[in-house]
Amino acid sequence: MAPSSSRPTAAVTASDLELLRKFEPVACYTRGEQFFPTDVDHYVRECSLWEHHPDGRDELLVRQGELTLDKLVEPRFAEFGSVRYLRFIESLSLSESARVMADQVALRRKLGEYFHAGIGRLARGGILPRLVDGLFSLSFLLRGKVSAATAAAAELDYNDILSEERKYTYYGRVTHQSGWTILQYWFFFCFNSWRSGFHGVNDHESDWEMITIYLYEQDGQLIPEWAAYASHDFKGDDLRRRWDDREELKMAEESHPMIFAGAGSHASYFRKGEYQAEVNPPLPGWVSGLIHTFDRIWRETLGQPSINAFHIPFVDFARGDGLRIGPGESHTWTPQLIDESTPWVGQYRGMWGLFARDPVSGENAPAGPMYNRDGSPRGSWYDPLGFAGLDKVPPPPQLQIMLSDNCAQVSRRQQELYTLVPQIVAELQEKGARQKGMEGNPHLAKQYVALEKEINTLSAEVRSLRREQSENTALLQGLTRRLDHIRAGGQDNPRAHIHDLAVPDDPTLVLRFDRAAETWAAVSLSFLLFAIASLIFFAPGYLWAGLAVILILLVVIESFLRGAFVQTIGRVTLILAMISALILFIHFWKWIIVIVLVIMGLSLMYHRLRELAG
Amino acid sequence: MVKRKKINKKKRPIAVTIIAVAIVILFLIRLYQVYEPLLLNNIFKNGITGSLFTGWRLTELGSAIFTSATYLFLSLAGILVLIGFLRLRRWSWVLLMTWTGVSLIISLVDYFYSHPNYAVMASNVIIAFALNITDVQRIYGIRRDDGTLL
Numbered sequence: 001m002a003p004s005s006s007r008p009t010a011a012v013t014a015s016d017l018e019l020l021r022k023f024e025p026v027a028c029y030t031r032g033e034q035f036f037p038t039d040v041d042h043y044v045r046e047c048s049l050w051e052h053h054p055d056g057r058d059e060l061l062v063r064q065g066e067l068t069l070d071k072l073v074e075p076r077f078a079e080f081g082s083v084r085y086l087r088f089i090e091s092l093s094l095s096e097s098a099r100v101m102a103d104q105v106a107l108r109r110k111l112g113e114y115f116h117a118g119i120g121r122l123a124r125g126g127i128l129p130r131l132v133d134g135l136f137s138l139s140f141l142l143r144g145k146v147s148a149a150t151a152a153a154a155e156l157d158y159n160d161i162l163s164e165e166r167k168y169t170y171y172g173r174v175t176h177q178s179g180w181t182i183l184q185y186w187f188f189f190c191f192n193s194w195r196s197g198f199h200g201v202n203d204h205e206s207d208w209e210m211i212t213i214y215l216y217e218q219d220g221q222l223i224p225e226w227a228a229y230a231s232h233d234f235k236g237d238d239l240r241r242r243w244d245d246r247e248e249l250k251m252a253e254e255s256h257p258m259i260f261a262g263a264g265s266h267a268s269y270f271r272k273g274e275y276q277a278e279v280n281p282p283l284p285g286w287v288s289g290l291i292h293t294f295d296r297i298w299r300e301t302l303g304q305p306s307i308n309a310f311h312i313p314f315v316d317f318a319r320g321d322g323l324r325i326g327p328g329e330s331h332t333w334t335p336q337l338i339d340e341s342t343p344w345v346g347q348y349r350g351m352w353g354l355f356a357r358d359p360v361s362g363e364n365a366p367a368g369p370m371y372n373r374d375g376s377p378r379g380s381w382y383d384p385l386g387f388a389g390l391d392k393v394p395p396p397p398q399l400q401i402m403l404s405d406n407c408a409q410v411s412r413r414q415q416e417l418y419t420l421v422p423q424i425v426a427e428l429q430e431k432g433a434r435q436k437g438m439e440g441n442p443h444l445a446k447q448y449v450a451l452e453k454e455i456n457t458l459s460a461e462v463r464s465l466r467r468e469q470s471e472n473t474a475l476l477q478g479l480t481r482r483l484d485h486i487r488a489g490g491q492d493n494p495r496a497h498i499h500d501l502a503v504p505d506d507p508t509l510v511l512r513f514d515r516a517a518e519t520w521a522a523v524s525l526s527f528l529l530f531a532i533a534s535l536i537f538f539a540p541g542y543l544w545a546g547l548a549v550i551l552i553l554l555v556v557i558e559s560f561l562r563g564a565f566v567q568t569i570g571r572v573t574l575i576l577a578m579i580s581a582l583i584l585f586i587h588f589w590k591w592i593i594v595i596v597l598v599i600m601g602l603s604l605m606y607h608r609l610r611e612l613a614g
Numbered sequence: 615m616v617k618r619k620k621i622n623k624k625k626r627p628i629a630v631t632i633i634a635v636a637i638v639i640l641f642l643i644r645l646y647q648v649y650e651p652l653l654l655n656n657i658f659k660n661g662i663t664g665s666l667f668t669g670w671r672l673t674e675l676g677s678a679i680f681t682s683a684t685y686l687f688l689s690l691a692g693i694l695v696l697i698g699f700l701r702l703r704r705w706s707w708v709l710l711m712t713w714t715g716v717s718l719i720i721s722l723v724d725y726f727y728s729h730p731n732y733a734v735m736a737s738n739v740i741i742a743f744a745l746n747i748t749d750v751q752r753i754y755g756i757r758r759d760d761g762t763l764l
Contacts, residue, residue: 303748545723552719566708566756570746573715577742580718580735583725587732 007243008255009221020172020183020335023213023224026252026326027187028272030263030319032115034155034197035207037187037325039169039336040344040352042161043206044069047086052355054081064090073347084350085365088190088205089153097149104152107159113322115263117199117315131525145363146196146203146356154191154205161190168325171338171345171369175384179395181215181222182384186338186369187266191353194264194316201265201314202362205353208369209266211259212384214240216395225396227257228388229268230380232316237389237497241270245494256327262316272320273504302574318504338369349375389497403483410476417469421462428458517561524554626702627753629744633710634699636741641692647685651678707745707754714741 010022029036049062049072062071064087078084092100108114171186189207194200214226227249228240241249248270250258260272269275298304325331340346345368353365367373370381380387394402435451438444495501528550535546552572559568585592652658655678666676695713698706721735744750751757 302746304746542727545726549719549723566711569708569712569715570756573711573718573742574746576715576718576722577739580721580739581743583722583730584732584736584739 007223009223010215012217012220012222014222016172016174016337017335019174019181019215019222020185020337023183023215023255023257024170024172024326024333024335025185025211025257025259026324026329027259027261028320028324029261029322030115030198030317031322032113032197033261033263033322034193035158035189035191035266036162036323037168037170038158038161038190039167039334040171040188041069042165043088043188043190044072044086044344046157046161047088047353048090049350050085050087050355051076051078052083052085052357054079069344073343083355085355086206086350086352087354088157089150089354092147092149092153097147097152100149100153100156103156107156115198115317117317131528145358146205146354148196150205150354151191151193151196151203155193158190166331167334168331169334169336172335173338173369175339177385178391179216179398180385180390181217183213183215184210184369184380184384185212186210188352189266192265194262196264198264198317199314200262200316204356204363205365206351207266208352208366209261209268210369210380211257211268212380212388213257214385214388214390216397218397224255226388226390227270228390229259229270231269231502232265232267234500234502236387238500238502240388240390240497242494244491248495252326253328258320258326260318260320262318265316267316267318269316269318269502269504271502271504272318275316275318275502275504276314297578304571304574315505340370344368345370400483400486403479403486407476407479407483410472410479414469414472414476417465417472421465421469424458424462424465428455428462431455431458517558520558520561524558528554627747627749629747629750630699630702630753633741633744633750634696636737637692637696637699637710640737641689641696644685644689644692648682648689651682654678702753704755707751707756710741711745714738714745718742 008022010019014022027037044067046064047067048060048064049067051059051061053059061076061084067086072086076084169188171188173184173186175182175184187209189209190205192202192204192207195203210230212228213224214228215222215224217223224243226240226242231239243249250270252258260269261267262269262275295306299306323331326333338345348368349371351365351367351373355365356363358364364373367375367378370378372378383391385391431451431454435448435455438448438451531550532543532547535543535550539546555572556565556568559565655675657675657678662675662679664673664675666673666679672680691713695706695709699710717734717738721731721738724730725735748757752759
């Protein structure tokens with residue numbers, strides 16, 4: 001059990017609000033962030049309520065300016081396949097779009113909060129991910145998306161809300177499960193501007209983010225043990241950090257964990273920095289299968305590090321150099337308690353913003369804290385322990401008791417086995433002696449066979465019990481060692497449970513030629529397109545070969561700028577060698593089989609003759 | 615007599631020897647390719663008798679000399695790589711891998727568009743795979759001792 005003396009505590013008798021306030025986080029945003037946690041009441045009053053019908057029709061249910069939280073949860077009939085959603089920004093005409101975008105520029109100039117990407121995500125990924133990224137961007141032509149004008153209008157409207165009343169809200173929920181007291185902090189944002197504001201994956205109206213703190217009870221006090229932050233790319237055990245893991249979980253004033261929020265995405269990170277969020281576009285099953293097979297040969301047979309050209313490295317900027325909200329900061333929280341009985345939490349299952357008709361869902365608004373987009377219950381709400389992989393972890397005081405119980409149980413079984421095994425062995429030996437006495441007497445053949453069966457059964461039983469005894473000895477040793485370790489106040493590695501640790505990009509790791517690499521990253525894809533156009537025009541007969549050569553050239557130039565020329569040239573040559581080997585096999589498979597058989601025959605003969613010669 | 619102990623001497627893997635033999639064979643082929651155009655144009659017998667250019671274009675003689683010079687350059691480059699390779703130099707591995715890559719591109723383009731040279735393709739495949747062997751890469755400083763790429 002981890003020593004708890006240095007940890008902040010709260011009395012078991014503390015109210016839910018007191019508990020939430022005691023451990024409320026400090027949220028650190030990136031400079032240039034446009035949206036901060038706000039209250040849903042104000043937001044809903046700015047929205048209209050809509051219903052998207054299965055036949056493609058969109059029906060206005062409540063007009064903007066007439067909607068309230070009470071009206072939002074009024075019972076309304078909905079047919080199967082319909083989608084209910086809010087709309088923060090109404091459809092904009094061309095002139096309105098131009099105006100809001102101009103106003104957005106003016107607002108940013110006034111606020112003076114600019115975001116600079118630095119070495120952007122393009123320079124961090126290679127040419128192939130960039131190519132996939134280009135296709136991903138083009139996919140927005142087919143998918144539904146939130147327009148840039150909508151993002152601009154949302155920014156303007158949010159600033160109006162903020163200027164009316166500058167308050168930052170979190171929605172706190174306190175619940176109890178399996179010995180744990182669980183504090184959930186839900187943050188609501190009017191808009192997710194990751195794509196339009198910070199070169200990210202998606203934009204959507206409204207955004208819900210959440211962090212959870214897990215406390216256990218000891219001597220009438222509640223002590224924090226774990227904190228879990230919801231994130232894009234991680235789940236289960238990887239989401240949580242132990243309270244005393246100061247390297248990972250930063251603290252303000254001892255009891256307030258710090259959140260470093262991704263710019264635009266608002267995803268919560270434990271450490272400040274710039275994170276590569278990898279997006280894997282959906283691929284057909286057979287393509288994934290081929291990639292998987294290639295990857296196995298590449299890694300296991302050829303010993304090369306894995307390459308995934310199909311993931312797109314989007315950067316989530318969680319720099320923490322902007323506005324800070326929380327205890328000890330110039331801006332503080334306005335907490336509001338929620339639970340299942342809060343009407344807008346439990347009774348509104350629709351989306352909290354525009355339904356953009358994006359089949360991949362990245363641009364559709366999320367649903368509320370209790371529900372997924374399809375209206376099904378949200379795992380983090382009904383199973384907050386399982387959400388962070390804590391369903392299998394007992395609270396520390398129970399752990400010691402459970403270990404003691406386990407030890408006692410195994411010891412008891414060992415005692416039973418110490419008595420049982422000799423008894424069965426004695427019986428077995430007696431039967432063995434009797435069987436030996438039957439040998440050489442043909443008239444006892446039937447009894448002999450029956451006895452042999454009994455002996456075999458007993459033998460198997462003894463073997464199984466002895467195996468159990470041996471395994472129990474090892475298990476008991478392990479359990480006792482663990483119990484002693486915990487009794488002595490020993491601590492486990494705080495990160496032993498993490499399989500995939502979110503690590504920000506190393507700021508000291510620079511590209512070989514920063515500026516050149518960045519410029520190259522910005523223009524290389526266009527060069528590729530120009531080259532394709534030139535090939536089509538000047539040498540259409542050599543289109544595919546030319547394309548392959550140009551692509552290889554671009555990859556090699558890129559690798560030179562990144563200081564990875566040697567690795568790249570090795571990989572490119574290997575891929576070419578694999579293609580050539582395949583061609584050779586297709587044309588000369590008979591010869592190849594004959595040569596392999598002859599070599600195998602000669603080798604076998606050599607080894608056998610050596611064996612004969614001694 | 616006390617035998618002198620070899621200290622810190624890197625053991626050369628068999629693949630290095632195979633690659634070295636392949637380079638020697640390629641060198642001999644290239645050497646033949648240096649002489650072939652010169653012999654066909656009787657340059658050894660008569661010397662350079664005609665002009666090498668007609669306007670901006672090469673004459674047949676000029677083309678032969680140019681081809682021969684190109685192969686001479688490749689042969690000499692091969693020797694340079696071989697020396698570095700036998701002395702287990704990192705740069706020779708990089709140069710050879712680059713050269714093999716370029717050669718494979720040419721072979722593949724030939725395969726898809728004209729007459730493939732399967733022998734060259736096969737030798738390049740063997741060299742590429744041999745250069746990728748962990749022990750070979752370790753000995754040339756491409757991989758660390760724990761097998762990770764440098």
